[in-house]
Amino acid sequence: MTAAPILSITDVHKSYGSYPALKGVSLDVRQGEFIALVGPSGCGKTTLLKQVAGFEDTTSGTIRIEGNDMAGVPAALRPTSMVFQKLALFPHMTVAQNIGFPLKLRKVDPKVIAGHVDEMIRLMELKPEYLTRYPRALSGGEQQRVALARSMISSPKLLLLDEPLSALDVKLKKVLQAELKRLHRSVGVTFVHVTHDLEEAMMLADRICVMRSGKILQLGEPSDIYYRPADPFVAGFIGETNLLPITIGARSGDQVSYASSEIVDAAGSLPSSLVAADVGQGPALMNVRPELIRRCEKDAHVDCKLPATVTELFTKGGTVQYRARTPGGQELAIEIQGTSHLPMQLGEDVWLGWSKKDIWVLKPGEA
Numbered sequence: 001m002t003a004a005p006i007l008s009i010t011d012v013h014k015s016y017g018s019y020p021a022l023k024g025v026s027l028d029v030r031q032g033e034f035i036a037l038v039g040p041s042g043c044g045k046t047t048l049l050k051q052v053a054g055f056e057d058t059t060s061g062t063i064r065i066e067g068n069d070m071a072g073v074p075a076a077l078r079p080t081s082m083v084f085q086k087l088a089l090f091p092h093m094t095v096a097q098n099i100g101f102p103l104k105l106r107k108v109d110p111k112v113i114a115g116h117v118d119e120m121i122r123l124m125e126l127k128p129e130y131l132t133r134y135p136r137a138l139s140g141g142e143q144q145r146v147a148l149a150r151s152m153i154s155s156p157k158l159l160l161l162d163e164p165l166s167a168l169d170v171k172l173k174k175v176l177q178a179e180l181k182r183l184h185r186s187v188g189v190t191f192v193h194v195t196h197d198l199e200e201a202m203m204l205a206d207r208i209c210v211m212r213s214g215k216i217l218q219l220g221e222p223s224d225i226y227y228r229p230a231d232p233f234v235a236g237f238i239g240e241t242n243l244l245p246i247t248i249g250a251r252s253g254d255q256v257s258y259a260s261s262e263i264v265d266a267a268g269s270l271p272s273s274l275v276a277a278d279v280g281q282g283p284a285l286m287n288v289r290p291e292l293i294r295r296c297e298k299d300a301h302v303d304c305k306l307p308a309t310v311t312e313l314f315t316k317g318g319t320v321q322y323r324a325r326t327p328g329g330q331e332l333a334i335e336i337q338g339t340s341h342l343p344m345q346l347g348e349d350v351w352l353g354w355s356k357k358d359i360w361v362l363k364p365g366e367a
């Protein structure tokens with residue numbers, strides 16, 4: 001990282017009574033970055049946003065924005081703006097009054113406010129005739145755009161988004177996701193976005209931060225998180241996956257030998273670049289995503305293959321999802337794209353193969 005981070009969170013703890021909601025979180029966010037915070041319900045995502053926004057005092061640790069320690073700085077004086085899942089639009093104010101409210105609080109001249117409101121309306125692609133309407137006369141998606149417009153009007157350095165799209169239907173959500181991405185590109189503001197939707201996180205974020213039980217498990221680019229998860233929990237949380245038990249042997253040059261009771265691999269070794277640094281000799285897990293697995297012939301020249309019986313199949317639009325079981329009892333998930341005929345039938349004995357380039361070997365642990 002060359003430039004100083006716009007947001008620097010160092011060893012932040014937050015307890016509610018005796019309950020530790022954040023247990024030593026450290027995170028640096030670069031200027032203009034789009035960070036997605038993901039993790040199971042209750043892992044501390046909203047709590048972390050609240051500490052950054054200044055809605056709550058941290059129990060210990062430091063939060064710096066543009067290098068300035070935020071300890072004791074009230075929310076209103078922080079260069080942040082937060083958008084909530086449940087809209088906090090004022091029902092008795094028009095759209096224009098709602099959007100302009102943060103500037104009114106700062107006693108900005110009403111004419112100047114009107115100019116900024118017009119700018120925000122254009123930025124959020126809201127129709128000018130909405131300005132005089134009340135929130136109840138807008139759709140859910142339009143209300144969320146008004147909320148975004150209001151959060152942007154005070155030119156925050158950091159926009160904190162707490163699941164702003166989760167209440168919208170799927171179609172509208174897609175539209176607003178594209179809007180968020182466009183907004184982020186056009187304004188250059190740094191976004192920290194909490195979401196339950198992993199596809200949304202993958203699609204929007206420059207880096208994804210995976211949290212669990214008040215801690216950060218992994219921070220990385222979407223492809224890193226997806227293809228090189230830090231542990232079995234991240235691997236399974238970030239999409240369906242297969243974790244196949246293997247035994248790691250000796251390293252020799254850039255290859256690591258391995259053995260498996262089920263996987264047939266003529267080479268019996270893996271490039272060490274596919275093995276996480278903390279994996280030593282002994283038990284490990286080979287992470288193989290469902291979409292990397294294909295049906296193959298028994299004598300096919302593929303990097304890895306194993307026999308299995310198809311136990312379930314679900315057609316899902318352009319893809320077919322299968323479940324299969326190996327003779328050793330390993331359950332496998334397989335996803336095959338865009339076929340008009342079914343490549344495998346229920347109950348069929350098949351061989352399944354994959355190439356090594358997108359696998360990842362990680363240490364066993366709590367999934």
Ligand SMILES: Nc1ncnc2c1ncn2[C@@H]1O[C@H](COP(=O)(O)OP(=O)(O)OP(=O)(O)O)[C@@H](O)[C@H]1O
Nearest residue numbers: 016017019021039040041042043044045046047048
């Ligand atoms: N004001 C509070 N008093 C007591 N406990 C709280 C308070 N706020 C949050 N918690 C607890 O802290 C933990 C973290 O909550 P938080 O809202 O940050 O989770 P989250 O990851 O945002 O969850 P979700 O995805 O469900 O929104 C939860 O167990 C929650 O019950």
